[in-house]
Amino acid sequence: MEISFAKYQALGNAYLVVDASAMEIGTDEIRRLCDFRTGIGSDGVLFGPTYPDDADFGLRIINPDGSEAEKSGNGLRIFCQYLYDQKLVGTQVFTVKTRGGIVRARVFPEQQLVEVSMGQVSFDAVQIPVLGPAREVLLEEIAVGQRSVQVSCATIGNPHCVVLMDTLGTEPTEALARELGPLLEHHPLFPNRSNVQFLRVLDRQNIQLEIWERGAGYTHASGSSSCAAAAVAHRLGLVDANLTVRMRGGDITIAISPEFEVTMTGPVLVVCRGELVTRESA
Incomplete structure (x- = not known):
């Protein structure tokens, strides 16, 4: 099976962006594709967009070991730039839903920057989570x-x-x-x-x-x-x-x-686009 992809990097942190319809790719295949020796090489795979009821777009973030991440700042900036490049968004503010919550984002194409309001930081042990009594986990x-x-x-x-x-x-x-x-x-x-x-x-x-x-x-x-x-x-x-x-x-x-609502701004660059050949079709 061949699957279209785009590879972007944000400060050397690289992700493959793959259409959400390919989410059935298994853990072993994710590991192979993320490995620089056996695949394209990346720090994870971004599956999207989906279209949830409570946000403009949805995103799933898969780590190179096949586990799913709740949120990734560089991954989100890459995904937002991808949406802009696909002409799915302009320079207006839009929302993206991840397992770690909904964020607001905006692309600044002339500066090659993406701004993401990542949400509120908590230091609470229960929310993080950290074992032990309820407390702020500091020092x-x-x-x-x-x-x-x-x-x-x-x-x-x-x-x-x-x-x-x-x-x-x-x-x-x-x-x-x-x-x-x-x-x-x-x-x-x-x-x-x-x-x-x-x-x-x-x-x-x-x-x-x-x-x-x-x-x-x-x-x-x-x-x-x-x-x-x-x-x-x-x-x-x-x-x-x-x-x-x-x-x-x-x-x-x-x-x-x-x-403690945190907004980050940083660069994103496209690396390449092409077709992934999954092991099943190789």
Whole structure:
């Protein structure tokens, strides 16, 4: 079977966009297609659009390991740019429904930017979820391997665990993300696993991240991680409400309202378009 696709990248975070009619593709096929050695290579597959009753468009986000993500900031920006390129939207505000909630979005074609209002961040253990009593999960010590690390957790429709690098006395590095990321992703405190961010505050308007993404592994950039980490830093009083998140893949600008509604703005570029040949038809 041949399936039309488009591949986009947002700050080095790449996704395949496939029509929702192909959602029957199985987990093994997803893994093959996302692998750079056996398929197109991507950080996940976006199936859409669908047309729910309560939003303009619907989207399903599948990780490279075949699991389904509630929300992805870079994935959402890519999907919004895809909708614009398909002439399904113009420059007006529109809504997209994901498992992690409904977001508002707008494409700025001249600047090659997409803005997404990602929703409200919560630090509540029940909502994230994090095991233990009801509380805001801020600056808690947990054991990870042979280390003790201080974490703050949040949800913006998907779970996040933020490690402040000042508490480790070191810089955020890829090696550290690869070492502690999978341990934190699968930590017993997180029943739904967690995305993990290693955060360094540069000044009141800038933070730096290294990221371990749930279901995908080490990644150069993540939109939802940027939103969650920025919100944690702001909640702790370390940064202002408008700031830039600096990652290996590039920068995202974040605006945080007094109610912790977070809006992100970042670039999206098309990589290629073509036909996917599934294993069944190969």
